[in-house]
Amino acid sequence: MASGAAQTSSEYITHHLTNLHAGHGFWTFHLDTLIISGAIGLFIFGLMAWAASKASSGVPGKLQNFVEMVVTLVDSQVKDTFHGDRSFITPLAITIFVWVFLMNAMDLIPVDWLPLAGGAVGIHHLKVVPTTDPNLTFAMSLTVFALIYFFNLKVKGVGGFLHEVFTAPFGPWLAPVNLLFRIVEDIAKPISLALRLFGNMYAGEMVFILISLLGLWQLPLALPWALFHILIITLQAFVFMMLTVVYLSMAHEGH
């Protein structure tokens, strides 16, 4: 807790949980989320594209080797789950895993560092971890949802899709129940996908903030929580990726 004696604990917490924003009403933009997530994405995907552009079939360099390792890891997961043309699904899964992982990893930077640095240059609010912003997680999950519908219609056609909606899983005689189940399922998909990531990261960030309120006691607590949090960071990125692949695989194959 470094923002001055005048600040109470709840003010400190609220301050940490407020986005740097611009605009009013719906047309509010969380600049910190947009800029940090964009910068991370531009950096890592630029780096990966650069490494890929110089990729050779000979002995790979360190960077190429690392990128290949990540790509192969994701691709093998996709291969296990998804049977078909992977030229879109694998890049999508790579994007999700790498991007979410790095945005989550912003959590490992001590909570006060970037807000203090921002304060020094006149930025009064800064929420460092983009995945603690539901706008980001919902943007991703709704994009995935749109892709699910796109592939459903593309692979099965409108007729096939409607047939599936009304007949799975209980057969044509229970069509209304099937439809109801399908609606619930399709609403649950994007919401659970978005809220799982958001909730995990938000709670993790909250614990970091609470630990930092403990004064000197934060030192023995922050490190174990950060170590533990590495697991959550990786796991959540992996879960988001895997669920996306599973949903898209279902969209391709049907019930």
Next chain:
Amino acid sequence: MNINATLIGQAIWFAFFIWITMKFVWPPLQRAMQERQKQIADGLAAGERAKADLIQAEHKAAAALTEAKGRATEIIALSEKRAAQIVEEAKTAAKGEGERIIASAKAEIEQEVFRAKEALRNQVADLAVAGAGKILMREVDAKAHTELLAQLKREL
């Protein structure tokens, strides 16, 4: 939790990054990895082939060696036989030559003997004529008595 236009911005970022990965990260890497896989497979196959070739070459070399040994033995046997034959031929030739030399020597000797006899006969005839001439105290006309003398020589 306030949902606002940030969502639209994030969706754009997300789509943009998917596009980058799909266009610039995944295809070249996949190509490189597949190529490498193929190269490794080719290398292993080449190694396997080379091994088989080596074994075959060893077999060939062993066969060639055996054949060469056989040929060498054969040649040696043949040459020994030939050498014996040459020696035999030489012996035969030498024997023939010796016999021939002996025969010619004998002939020469005979000839020599005959010639000596002839000379001796002539001398005896001359001596006899000279003796007779002395005895008769007169010259015998050699020319007149050539036929007589020749007859005498033949009788001697």
